[in-house]
Amino acid sequence: MKTAGIVLAGGLSSRFGSPKAFAEWENRYFYELSLDALSPYCEESIIVTRPELVERFPGDLNVTTDIEPFMGQGPIAGILSGMEKLHAERYIVLPCDMPFMTADVIGRLLECHSSGVTAVVLDGKLHPLVSVWDAAALPDLHEALENGKRRVMDVQEKHGVRWIEGELLTEDEACRIFMNANTLDILEGS
Ligand SMILES: Nc1nc2c(ncn2[C@@H]2O[C@H](COP(=O)(O)OP(=O)(O)OP(=O)(O)O)[C@@H](O)[C@H]2O)c(=O)[nH]1
Incomplete structure (x- = not known):
């Protein structure tokens, strides 16, 4: 079964304050760290980013933008x-x-996935973007966006999402590994 990685690197x-894909941690860009985490399990990975950022990525990577008409x-x-x-x-x-x-x-996470969609919940906080999807979800993603629905979780629920909790990692690991670097402060405090 072919497994591919998708790194979400669009958004504002x-x-x-600057494109998060090119934020750095210990001299590695964030997008590189994401690719590193995916690479043992994915034959190929793709980075989906904003059009103006495409040229900033090395030419040998698989980089694309959101498709029209769903850009951004x-x-x-x-x-x-x-x-x-x-x-x-x-x-x-x-x-x-x-x-x-x-x-x-x-x-x-991959070991826990059997079919449909698998995503993560830790300490009651949902992490719908850290997820495994069967390709069968593609028409429903289309339909949602065509109807102006942008909640990832709605599509996941339609596919009987399995929320993975304690089996994934210990509480100590969870806090740091699932840290969302939405602001520079969060990163600087790490
Ligand atoms: N391809 C793509 N990725 C997106 C889009 N919006 C957000 N993302 C990615 O989804 C993840 C979560 O994004 P958020 O933190 O919710 O949004 P953001 O736009 O990156 O940041 P804020 O402007 O601070 O809300 C990040 O990895 C983003 O790069 C989009 O429209 N297209």
Whole structure:
């Protein structure tokens, strides 16, 4: 079964103040850290970003933009666009703003996935973007966006999302690994 990775790297990064894909942690760009976490499990990965950022990525990477007419319509547009442009039977999706995500956690998430959609909940907080999707969800992503619905979770629920909780990682790990670097302050405090 072909598994592909999708790194969500669009959006405005308005809280962060500069494109989060090119924020750095220990001399690695965030997008590189996401690709590192995905690479052991994905034959190929694709980065879905804003048009003006495409040229900033190295030419040997698979980089694309949200498809029209859903450009910039949130993470759901990035997931749909990644699936449209890179064909696979299942996808591991990661936002580019979780720089401490590990390949080990992604491996455990994948092990928990059987069919439909699998995503993460930790301490009652949902992380719908850290997720595994069967390609069968693609028509429903389309339909949602065509109807102006942008909530990723609505599509996940339609596919009987399995929320993975304690089996994925310990409480100590969770806090840091699932840290969303939405602001520079959060990153600087790490
Ligand atoms: N491809 C794509 N990715 C997106 C889009 N909007 C957000 N993302 C990505 O989805 C993840 C979560 O994004 P958010 O933090 O909610 O939004 P953001 O636009 O990055 O940041 P803010 O402007 O501060 O809300 C990040 O990895 C973003 O890069 C979009 O319209 N298209």
